[in-house]
Amino acid sequence: MKPLTMPPRLLMGPGPINCYPRVLTAMSQQLVGQYDPAMTSCMNEVMALYRQVFETNNHHTLLVDGTSRAGIEAVLVSALEPGDKVLVPIFGRFGHLLCEIAERAGAEVHSIEVPWGEVFEPEQIEKAIREVQPKMLAVVQGDTSTTMLQPLEHLGEICRRYDVLFYSDATASIGGNPFKTDEWQLDAVSVGLQKCLGGPSGSAPITLSERYVELVRKRHHVEAGIRESVHQSGSGSRIRSNYFDIPMLLDYWGEERLNHHTEAASMLFCARECAINLIEEGIDNSIARHKQAGDAMLAGVQALNLEPFGNLAHKMHNVVGVEIPDGVDGEQIRQQLLLDFNIEIGTSFGPLKGRIWRIGTMGYNARKDAVLHTLQSLETVLRRAGHKLPGGGGVDAALDSFSGSSL
Amino acid sequence: MKPLTMPPRLLMGPGPINCYPRVLTAMSQQLVGQYDPAMTSCMNEVMALYRQVFETNNHHTLLVDGTSRAGIEAVLVSALEPGDKVLVPIFGRFGHLLCEIAERAGAEVHSIEVPWGEVFEPEQIEKAIREVQPKMLAVVQGDTSTTMLQPLEHLGEICRRYDVLFYSDATASIGGNPFKTDEWQLDAVSVGLQKCLGGPSGSAPITLSERYVELVRKRHHVEAGIRESVHQSGSGSRIRSNYFDIPMLLDYWGEERLNHHTEAASMLFCARECAINLIEEGIDNSIARHKQAGDAMLAGVQALNLEPFGNLAHKMHNVVGVEIPDGVDGEQIRQQLLLDFNIEIGTSFGPLKGRIWRIGTMGYNARKDAVLHTLQSLETVLRRAGHKLPGGGGVDAALDSFSGSSL
Numbered sequence: 001m002k003p004l005t006m007p008p009r010l011l012m013g014p015g016p017i018n019c020y021p022r023v024l025t026a027m028s029q030q031l032v033g034q035y036d037p038a039m040t041s042c043m044n045e046v047m048a049l050y051r052q053v054f055e056t057n058n059h060h061t062l063l064v065d066g067t068s069r070a071g072i073e074a075v076l077v078s079a080l081e082p083g084d085k086v087l088v089p090i091f092g093r094f095g096h097l098l099c100e101i102a103e104r105a106g107a108e109v110h111s112i113e114v115p116w117g118e119v120f121e122p123e124q125i126e127k128a129i130r131e132v133q134p135k136m137l138a139v140v141q142g143d144t145s146t147t148m149l150q151p152l153e154h155l156g157e158i159c160r161r162y163d164v165l166f167y168s169d170a171t172a173s174i175g176g177n178p179f180k181t182d183e184w185q186l187d188a189v190s191v192g193l194q195k196c197l198g199g200p201s202g203s204a205p206i207t208l209s210e211r212y213v214e215l216v217r218k219r220h221h222v223e224a225g226i227r228e229s230v231h232q233s234g235s236g237s238r239i240r241s242n243y244f245d246i247p248m249l250l251d252y253w254g255e256e257r258l259n260h261h262t263e264a265a266s267m268l269f270c271a272r273e274c275a276i277n278l279i280e281e282g283i284d285n286s287i288a289r290h291k292q293a294g295d296a297m298l299a300g301v302q303a304l305n306l307e308p309f310g311n312l313a314h315k316m317h318n319v320v321g322v323e324i325p326d327g328v329d330g331e332q333i334r335q336q337l338l339l340d341f342n343i344e345i346g347t348s349f350g351p352l353k354g355r356i357w358r359i360g361t362m363g364y365n366a367r368k369d370a371v372l373h374t375l376q377s378l379e380t381v382l383r384r385a386g387h388k389l390p391g392g393g394g395v396d397a398a399l400d401s402f403s404g405s406s407l
Numbered sequence: 408m409k410p411l412t413m414p415p416r417l418l419m420g421p422g423p424i425n426c427y428p429r430v431l432t433a434m435s436q437q438l439v440g441q442y443d444p445a446m447t448s449c450m451n452e453v454m455a456l457y458r459q460v461f462e463t464n465n466h467h468t469l470l471v472d473g474t475s476r477a478g479i480e481a482v483l484v485s486a487l488e489p490g491d492k493v494l495v496p497i498f499g500r501f502g503h504l505l506c507e508i509a510e511r512a513g514a515e516v517h518s519i520e521v522p523w524g525e526v527f528e529p530e531q532i533e534k535a536i537r538e539v540q541p542k543m544l545a546v547v548q549g550d551t552s553t554t555m556l557q558p559l560e561h562l563g564e565i566c567r568r569y570d571v572l573f574y575s576d577a578t579a580s581i582g583g584n585p586f587k588t589d590e591w592q593l594d595a596v597s598v599g600l601q602k603c604l605g606g607p608s609g610s611a612p613i614t615l616s617e618r619y620v621e622l623v624r625k626r627h628h629v630e631a632g633i634r635e636s637v638h639q640s641g642s643g644s645r646i647r648s649n650y651f652d653i654p655m656l657l658d659y660w661g662e663e664r665l666n667h668h669t670e671a672a673s674m675l676f677c678a679r680e681c682a683i684n685l686i687e688e689g690i691d692n693s694i695a696r697h698k699q700a701g702d703a704m705l706a707g708v709q710a711l712n713l714e715p716f717g718n719l720a721h722k723m724h725n726v727v728g729v730e731i732p733d734g735v736d737g738e739q740i741r742q743q744l745l746l747d748f749n750i751e752i753g754t755s756f757g758p759l760k761g762r763i764w765r766i767g768t769m770g771y772n773a774r775k776d777a778v779l780h781t782l783q784s785l786e787t788v789l790r791r792a793g794h795k796l797p798g799g800g801g802v803d804a805a806l807d808s809f810s811g812s813s814l
Contacts, residue, residue, distance in 0.1 A: 001683045004449070004676055009439045016438055016669055027434035027673055031423055031607060032416045033751040042411070065609060066473040066650065067668040073650045100630055101649045194669055200438055202472060202609065202671030223507055240647055242508045243473060243480045259756065261474040262423055262601055264609030266434055266677065269411055276408045344440040349666065 009338070010365065012374045013346030014144035014319050014358045015172065016194040016201055017365045023199045026273035027266045034262055043253060046268060049275035053174065053197075053283070054189055054207040056181035061207040062253040063271055065264040068171040068192025070244070071204025073101050075167055075188045078216045078246035079136060081237045082106030087134040087164075089113075089120045091150060092143030093349050094169065102138065105240060110134060116146045116351055117310030117321075122154040129162050136165040142173030142316040144195075145349050147309065147358060149177055149316045156185025165212060171195060171204075175278050176290035176318035176362055187212040196290060196318055198363030199274040203267040213250065220247035222258070290317040293361035293371055296401035300375040301359070303397030304382075304389045309356045318362035321348075323355065325387060330354060333381050341377040371398050416745070417772065419781045420753030421551035421726050421765045422579065423601040423608055424772045430606045433680035434673045441669055450660060453675060456682035457612045460581065460604075460690070461596055463588035467615040469660040470678055472671040475578040475599025477651070478611025480508050482574055482595045485623045485653035486543060488644045489513030494541040494571075496520075496527045498557060499550030500756050501576060509545065512647060517541060523553045523758055524717030524728075529561040536569050543572040549580030549723040551602075552756050554716065554765060556584055556723045563592025572619060578602060578611075582685050583697035583725035583769055594619040603697060603725055605770030606681040610674040620657065627654035629665070697724040700768035700778055703808035707782040708766070710804030711789075711796045716763045725769035728755075730762065732794060737761060740788050748784040778805050 011017040032038045043062075050061045064071045076098070080086055086102045088095055088111045095111070102109045110132040114120055129137065137159055142149045152168055159166035167188040170179050176196030181189055187209040193199030208216075219236035239245045243261070251258035278286055294317040301308060301322050309321030324330040330347070334357065337343045346358035361371055375394035382389055418424040439445045450469075457468045471478045483505070487493055493509045495502055495518045506516045517539040521527055536544065544566055549556045559575055566573035574595040577586050582603030588596055594616040600606030615623075626643035646652045650668065658665035685693055701724040708715060708729050716728030731737040737754070741764065744750045753765035768778055782801035789796055 001687065004433060004436050004679065006436055006439045006445050006449075007443075008437070009443065009445075011438065011440055013440055016441060016672065019438055019673075021437075024435040024437060024673070026411060028431040029411050029413055030415070030428075030431060031418065031426055032413045033418055033420060034423060036414075036416065036745070036751065038413050038416075042413075066477060067671055069668050070473060070650050073648065077648075097630065097649070104645060104647050104649055106647075192669070200671060200673040201669040202674050223504065238511060240511050240513075241480065241484075241651075242504070242511055243477050243651075244648075261476050262599070262608040264474055264607060264674075265423065266426075266431070266607040267609050267671075267674065270673065272411065280408065338443070344443065 008342055010343045010370055010373065012360055012365060012370065013344050014360050015362060017198070017360060017363050019200055020198040020277055020364045022277060023270055023273045026269045029269045031265050035257060039265070040257065042268065042272065043263065046272050046275070047253065049272060049279065050205045050207065052279050053205065053275050054181045055179065055183065056207050058181065058207045058209055060213050060250060062249060063268060064204040064206055064244070064249065065261060065267065066204055067201045068190065068194070068204050069097065071190030071192065071206045072098065072169050073241070074244035074246055074249070075190050075206060076102050076138065077105040077241050077244050078219070078239050079165060079188070079212065080105045080107040083108055085110060085132055085134040086136045086138055087111070087128055087132050088138050089125055089128070089150070091119050091146060091148055092116055092140070093145035094140040094143045098138045098140065098169065117148065119148050119150045119311065119314045122158060125155060126158045129158060129164055133162070134164055136167055138167045141168050141170040141179065142177060144172045144319055144358065145352065147316055147319045147321040148311065148314050149173060151314070152184050160185055165215070173316055175283070175286050176366065177316055178287060181207055193271060193274050196286070196362045197274040197278060199270050203264065203271045205271060208246070216246050223248065287317065290362060290366045292402065293366040294318055294320065296371050296398040297359060297361050297375070299401040300371065300394035300398035303393040304375070304379060318366065319358055319360045321352070321356040321358050324357060328382065328385065328387055330357060333385060336381045337377055343374055343377050345374070368402050415749055417750045417777055417780065419767055419772060419777060420751050421767050422769060424605070424767060424770050426607055427605040427684055427771045429684060430677055430680045433676045436676045438672050442664060446672070447664065449675065449679065450670065453679050453682070454660065456679060456686065457614065459686050460612065460682050461588045461614040462586065462590065463614050465588065465614045465616055467620050467657060469613060469656060470675060471611040471613055471651070471656065472668060472674065473611055474608045475597065475601070475611050476504065478597030478599065478613045479505065479576050480648070481651035481653055481656070482597050482613060483509050483545065484512040484648050484651050485626070485646050486572060486595070486619065487512045487514040490515055492517060492539055492541040493543045493545055494535055494539050495545050496532055496557070498526055498553060498555055499523055499547070500552035501547040501550045505545045505547065505576065524555065526555050526557045526718065526721045529565060532562060533565045536565060536571055540569070541571055543574055545574045548575050548577040548586065549584060551579045551726055551765065552759065554723055554726045554728040555718065555721050556580060559591050567592055572622070580723055582690070582693055583773065584723055585694060588614055600678060600681050603693070603769045604681040604685060606677050610671065610678045612678060615653070623653050630655065694724065697769060697773045699809065700773040701725055701727065703778050703805040704766060704768050704782070706808040707778065707801035707805035710800040711782070711786060725773065726765055726767045728759070728763040728765050731764060735789065735792065735794050737764060740792060743788045744784055747788070750781055750784050752781070775809050
């Protein structure tokens with residue numbers, strides 16, 4: 001059998017993107033045992049690192065062993081009992097995902113929607129909270145399906161006022177856009193590694209407030225066969241998933257170290273490296289780098305006379321939607337970029353399918369050379385497909401954008 | 408921040424164990440996009456490889472992105488609707504786990520039990536099937552908590568006769584003990600990488616029969632926001648989990664490539680390498696190597712006058728339970744082995760806690776040198792703790808056992 005040799009793609013879509021080399025190398029670390037002091041201290045270190053990433057003092061900051069939607073499901077299914085009301089403001093595909101996961105947990109899901117390409121005003125959300133009186137507000141921060149970033153900074157105060165749990169999925173945005181768990185009064189946050197953190201998919205860091213933890217602890221049950229006193233029960237209804245049972249995950253990550261799953265050690269090492277990489281760069285520096293690369297990509301796209309999608313005042317730093325010009329076959333262009341230039345840009349879902357490309361600048365690829373190669377190659381491919389556009393305009397505008405920056 | 412440097416442990420517990428170096432290296436492969444032809448062909452290759460690992464022609468052979476219990480939960484929650492009856496023969500901790508996961512899926516769980524250290528006769532299981540008339544029989548093959556291997560070869564025929572789905576979790580046994588999905592007429596099997604396959608925890612290969620797939624497809628729903636026709640519905644009740652929704656996982660792994668999670672690419676590469684490693688060695692050769700190492704470890708333990716646990720006629724090849732002698736502090740011995748010799752052996756759960764150690768010989772560590780070092784070190788540590796035992800007996804018996812073997 002042949003060894004795995006992947007083509008050297010430059011991944012400029014909405015994620016996953018190329019990993020930082022140091023993150024890939026970290027996974028080659030040989031294992032130690034699950035309860036080895038070296039392992040448990042590594043787990044504690046990872047908790048401390050992600051407190052920094054999330055900008056929180058939450059003790060309960062840990063990894064869920066799965067992709068980013070595993071983190072979402074763990075947060076929702078552990079907190080929402082059948083019949084509990086949850087409010088989901090939907091501004092793209094991932095709002096629908098939150099609804100769907102909450103529905104499957106048996107929750108009564110209420111949603112409000114804005115057109116794809118827009119975000120919500122805090123007043124719209126407050127009005128819905130007043131009407132619905134949900135147990136939880138669940139909202140995506142950055143939805144790559146539309147490239148929009150929902151402002152969260154005013155929502156925590158509203159949630160506290162109405163005694164609502166405040167949860168956000170920040171998978172696509174964290175590390176490339178500001179995110180402040182404590183300052184914004186969030187009760188639960190879940191993310192993934194495969195966007196601005198520059199790792200592969202497969203580990204979902206989460207952070208949980210005391211308020212959230214107190215609530216889910218009421219649904220605590222210990223697995224049979226683990227210790228003598230089986231089926232110790234909390235008063236709440238049993239959480240519908242074993243794998244995503246946060247009280248049990250807390251027992252495993254906590255001092256008690258009660259066996260649950262076997263921690264996915266290589267992904268733990270990987271998550272550790274992603275966090276260290278971010279912290280060594282400095283979170284603010286990383287955000288500034290994402291903004292710089294995103295601004296340059298936007299300038300380049302506009303200089304090619306291509307139309308960016310959505311409300312640019314609320315665009316995520318790390319991805320831009322680009323309207324596919326009339327008469328251009330979007331998939332054909334993507335294909336050519338991939339085959340001739342080894343560059344991947346993203347297609348779209350749902351209502352935007354066939355209407356926009358999505359071009360990312362995130363993690364390792366939030367770099368000048370990556371932006372410049374992408375713009376040049378996009379120009380070449382569009383030109384050879386017979387589309388008229390200003391020659392060299394894109395790359396020049398991006399270079400100007402970069403040189404105007406102080407970074 | 409310091410780079411991660413784990414101590415060079417020799418992991419001789421019930422798993423996780425040291426990974427094959429080539430498996431660790433495979434995770435350093437740089438990523439490609441989620442729908443890159445290089446990625447989808449790698450996914451197809453992994454499906455084909457695991458068909459060989461599982462000894463099946465099942466088309467529907469794929470990975471669940473999580474630890475081995477993620478595979479268990481996916482199989483159970485996708486098939487079991489609330490109120491469905493499932494029969495679980497329990498002979499150790501992982502039988503309890505199957506019950507608990509099935510209960511949370513809303514199933515009506517019936518179990519039968521034998522004392523820890525024993526396994527079931529097919530007649531016992533058939534009798535229970537007749538009485539319970541379950542939709543599914545769910546049974547662990549190798550339960551590391553007791554070191555016992557449940558014979559499965561007669562159960563498929565029984566299940567077919569009573570029209571019962573037959574599922575087994577073979578996480579701890581596959582690759583080190585015979586497992587024949589098609590010959591034994593299994594409908595669903597889930598495993599993990601961290602035992603005899605010699606990888607880290609974090610990916611759960613599963614294989615599914617047509618019968619199983621036909622059944623769960625009736626519960627098929629498409630996620631909102633993915634394509635125009637939202638909420639296409641099957642007739643069955645909606646699966647309680649999005650993450651573990653097998654019909655959706657099949658759409659993602661199948662020709663349709665409908666977006667679900669973002670595949671955990673590094674764990675995919677890792678799972679691929681585990682399978683190739685096994686297939687290149689030859690499954691029968693790998694099983695023989697595990698038997699040889701397990702036999703040698705057993706001979707060594709017995710020659711040290713230590714008592715193996717359970718019914719040896721049904722011991723898994725890859726792990727042995729060892730009664731902790733009277734007057735010996737089991738945890739103290741484990742601690743000393745770890746600190747002085749960098750060797751980890753396992754402790755126990757539930758009714759066996761403090762009663763036995765569990766010593767594994769699996770995957771990369773099903774090796775002569777690993778067995779010999781472990782026996783010598785165990786002897787030294789026991790001797791220095793004041794326990795009397797035949798000097799050199801263990802390592803000599805193991806060497807004899809190895810030299811009597813044809814491998």
